[in-house]
Amino acid sequence: MxxxxxxxxxxxxxxxxxxxxxxxxxxxxxxxxxxxxxxxxxxxxxxxxxxxxxxxxxxxxxxxxxxxxxxxxxxxxxxxxxxxxxxxxxxxxxxxxxxxxxxxxxxxxxxxxxFPVIGESDLPTSFTLSSADLRDLIDKTRFAISTEETRYYLNGIFLHAPQAPGGGARKLRAVATDGHRLARFELPLPEGAEAMPDVIVPRKCVAEVRKLLDERDGPVEIALSSSKIRFRIGAALLTSKLIEGSFPDYNRVIPTANDRLLRIDPHTLAEGVDRVTAIASDKTRAVKLSLDSDRVTLSVTSPENGTASEDLPAIYGAPAFDVGFNSRYLLDILQQVEGDEVEVHLADAAAPTLIREGEDSSALYVLMPMRV
Missing domain, CATH: 3.10.150.10 (DNA Polymerase III, subunit A, domain 2)
Incomplete structure (x- = not known):
């Protein structure tokens, strides 16, 4: 040679x-x-x-x-x-x-x-996504992928095309969860994906695809079977085995009756959480949100460093109450919100909280509270 x-x-x-x-x-x-x-x-x-x-x-x-x-x-x-x-x-x-x-x-x-080669034949489902859509699909879900090896079926993004209720338009849906938070993102179902199997794309594959997307704009060709997936991104061809196993029924943990609605600027909330957690140690990552009429008070208590609090303007008309969250998990979600307002649907201090930009938003997040 x-x-x-x-x-x-x-x-x-x-x-x-x-x-x-x-x-x-x-x-x-x-x-x-x-x-x-x-x-x-x-x-x-x-x-x-x-x-x-x-x-x-x-x-x-x-x-x-x-x-x-x-x-x-x-x-x-x-x-x-x-x-x-x-x-x-x-x-x-x-x-x-x-x-x-x-x-x-x-x-x-x-x-x-x-040199071992992964065979690329027999991938019956094939469709195309734009680079921008695939970047969104990855970015808005991958932070919630579990790193716990015992529940290996959570170590990736669940990609599927569920039937729409009432015969509506089907979506390509990506879901990731680690048991503490859940992220779901939807796109219009691309042509060719109608018969796709439910698959779990491994964390490492997701990371490598995302790196390639940083350098490439244009269509991405995706082909898959129940055991393998292939991405063609520019001159690169990435083939990965899929995670074997069944992804849990995530719909059961998405709350539908949370009746306390908080509306707030996600950037203001994220900056406030970031500031008050400056005193937090790794052991105390909890931030408390005290909700009152059109106001949220953020507070952190650290046995080693002291206390911090900050008042933020918000739209809230339900009864006052306190709820705690893991600050890192909350920030991960808020960083994915692009609009000027985020909806936080709460029930009580122990129930799952639903976070989204609006009713028609393509992204939806669920966050479990912490005891504070």
Whole structure:
């Protein structure tokens, strides 16, 4: 194999694929990136056996061939090469020589035949989303993904297309929950997704897709089966296994009869919560909201540091009462609200609280209160 590729092009593609590779691997080949030079391009592939990223870049292929080298080492080398340089990759026996200007590196290789590949065939459901819609779908739900490995079926975003009540227009719905908060986001059902299975997209896949979306505007092609999902984002093709298991019936925890309504500017509330929690320690992340006529008083008590409080204007006409929340969870939700007003539907100090921008909002959040 011998191929010459522009440094910036190679660096960008390596950045996409090497982030999939775990720093510690018990299987040596999984630390490597597969380099395949053919036709007019260089194909790069990396995998952790559950997630695979492939990207093809333009290159001058002098001799076709394929081999594998350490993904992180090659990325670090290319990152430190001068801007605008041409990078030459040539393979001889069990080494790849990387040359750019007067710099020359020789890297150990492992056989291409040993590199595992996730099959991409038989993905019967396919549809397209805009980059903006997919970014919203991820950003408005992923903060609520659970990190608790015992309930592995909560370690991702639940993607499904439920039947609409009363025969209305169906939606593509994304849901994530960790048992303390729940986030739900809906989009009009894209053409081709009508028969899609209910799937749980793993946290790592979600994170890698979101990174790719930072650099790309335009349509994203999505194909899936009950066990795999594939995203085509520009020149990158990301394939992931899905989480096996059943996502719980989240509709049971979405309150429908909370009769105490608080309306407030989400930015004012978020800034106030951020300020009063400056004195909070990691052990005391609770913030108390004392609701009274058209006013909310935020307060935090820390045994180590003291107390803090702040009054905020709001629209509230129900009986006065106090409720406590985990301040980090509340801020995570408020950061996703884009409008000038957020609706907080409350019942009592122990019941789930519903948060949304309005009745027609595509995003909905549920937050469990804390005892304060």
């Amino acid at each position: 011998k191929v010459v590729v522009e440094r910036a092009t190679l660096l960008k593609a390596l950045g996409h694929v090497q982030s999939v590779v775990e720093r510690r691997n018990t299987i040596p080949i999984l630390s490597n990136v597969l380099l395949s030079a053919e036709g007019g391009g260089l194909k790069l592939m990396a995998t952790d056996l559950d997630l695979q990223v492939v990207e093809t870049v333009e290159a001058d292929v002098e001799t076709p061939g394929a081999t594998t080298v350490s993904a992180h080492t090659l990325f670090d080398i290319v990152r430190k090469l001068p801007d605008g340089s041409q990078v030459s990759l040539s393979q001889a026996e069990r080494r790849v020589t990387v040359t750019a200007g007067r710099a020359r590196f020789q890297l150990q290789t492992l056989p291409r035949e040993d």
